[in-house]
Amino acid sequence: MEKLTSLIREIPDFPRPGILFKDITPLLEDADAFHFAVTEMATRAKGLRPTKIVSIESRGFIFGAPLAYELHCGLVIVRKPNKLPHKTTKIEYALEYGVDRLEMHVNSLQKGDRVIIVDDLLATGGTAAATAELVSRTGASVEALLFLCELPALHGRQKLKDYDVVSLVSF
Amino acid sequence: MEKLTSLIREIPDFPRPGILFKDITPLLEDADAFHFAVTEMATRAKGLRPTKIVSIESRGFIFGAPLAYELHCGLVIVRKPNKLPHKTTKIEYALEYGVDRLEMHVNSLQKGDRVIIVDDLLATGGTAAATAELVSRTGASVEALLFLCELPALHGRQKLKDYDVVSLVSF
Numbered sequence: 001m002e003k004l005t006s007l008i009r010e011i012p013d014f015p016r017p018g019i020l021f022k023d024i025t026p027l028l029e030d031a032d033a034f035h036f037a038v039t040e041m042a043t044r045a046k047g048l049r050p051t052k053i054v055s056i057e058s059r060g061f062i063f064g065a066p067l068a069y070e071l072h073c074g075l076v077i078v079r080k081p082n083k084l085p086h087k088t089t090k091i092e093y094a095l096e097y098g099v100d101r102l103e104m105h106v107n108s109l110q111k112g113d114r115v116i117i118v119d120d121l122l123a124t125g126g127t128a129a130a131t132a133e134l135v136s137r138t139g140a141s142v143e144a145l146l147f148l149c150e151l152p153a154l155h156g157r158q159k160l161k162d163y164d165v166v167s168l169v170s171f
Numbered sequence: 172m173e174k175l176t177s178l179i180r181e182i183p184d185f186p187r188p189g190i191l192f193k194d195i196t197p198l199l200e201d202a203d204a205f206h207f208a209v210t211e212m213a214t215r216a217k218g219l220r221p222t223k224i225v226s227i228e229s230r231g232f233i234f235g236a237p238l239a240y241e242l243h244c245g246l247v248i249v250r251k252p253n254k255l256p257h258k259t260t261k262i263e264y265a266l267e268y269g270v271d272r273l274e275m276h277v278n279s280l281q282k283g284d285r286v287i288i289v290d291d292l293l294a295t296g297g298t299a300a301a302t303a304e305l306v307s308r309t310g311a312s313v314e315a316l317l318f319l320c321e322l323p324a325l326h327g328r329q330k331l332k333d334y335d336v337v338s339l340v341s342f
Contacts, residue, residue: 011256021256025276029223029245038240052200058229062248065233066240069209074200075233085182085192105196 005169007033008149022149022171024120028062037168038063041118041146042070044166048143050116052076052109056102056131057083063148064118076108076115078131089137093130102127104134111139122147122167125156132163176340178204179320193320193342195291199233208339209234212289212317213241215337219314221287223247223280227273227302228254234319235289247279247286249302260308264301273298275305282310293318293338296327303334 007027014021027033055064057079068075081101088103132142150167178198185192198204226235228250239246252272259274286306303313321338
């Protein structure tokens with residue numbers, strides 16, 4: 001895991017002053033590190049016997065898609081407003097200032113689906129909690145939320161108390 | 172390939188009136204179809220001995236990431252403006268009305284890298300041609316552009332004459 005940590009670059013004041021952004025692109029560009037990260041996620045996810053991977057736009061796709069491929073699951077994508085073309089179920093959630101919205105196609109999940117939600121980063125947990133709520137509404141079960149990277153200082157797990165949360169590296 | 176085609180849903184008038192949108196989400200949600208699509212892409216890409224997969228935001232990530240994983244390549248992401256946090260190289264390209272811009276981190280590719288560019292859909296080819304130009308500027312070689320799906324009526328290949336273009340299905 002030390003190698004993964006060393007390949008996540010910190011960029012000060014992005015996207016806004018005062019934010020120390022975790023840039024995962026050096027990790028993605030390193031073939032061994034990217035392969036190891038996906039393999040590790042798959043190892044942790046496998047025992048949960050997921051039927052669907054739900055991944056969150058857009059960096060979540062980068063880990064959700066290979067995980068769905070490796071575990072031979074369907075991939076469901078959760079997107080920002082007005083990106084999905086068919087009938088969607090929507091959720092609003094609070095940001096530091098204002099609200100944001102996520103959408104998922106209705107009928108993407110069925111009762112009985114066992115879901116792992118995948119994103120690159122667990123920060124405040126708002127996006128992840130909203131996604132878990134979207135998934136739960138369908139009658140599918142959230143078996144775990146799986147992240148490449150976690151910022152424990154932002155207490156994201158407090159918003160995800162009802163769920164199992166796994167991250168490969170912490171800062 | 173017939174199964175892939177049957178799982179791409181047509182949505183009229185999305186995102187604008189007059190556009191017949193190809194919705195790939197039913198294909199993604201079908202574990203067998205998604206696995207088959209990635210495996211087929213990998214089969215076609217393997218002989219080109221790529222060192223890097225370049226994928227285009229954001230649906231391109233859905234195929235580029237598992238392909239990089241399967242072929243054990245680094246993954247480079249090309250994004251819309253102001254999404255990449257480090258120093259970028261930029262390109263503008265013409266749309267039907269106005270211009271759009273793409274960015275890639277400088278130093279993501281080196282001279283000698285063998286690149287396959289991956290996206291979900293080849294339509295007019297503007298985005299793909301701009302990405303190929305971004306890649307070529309670095310001194311890396313574009314070995315091929317690889318798409319899940321192609322709309323030949325929009326003549327995207329005309330903008331990509333200098334390159335090998337592969338798509339799994341055509342409409």
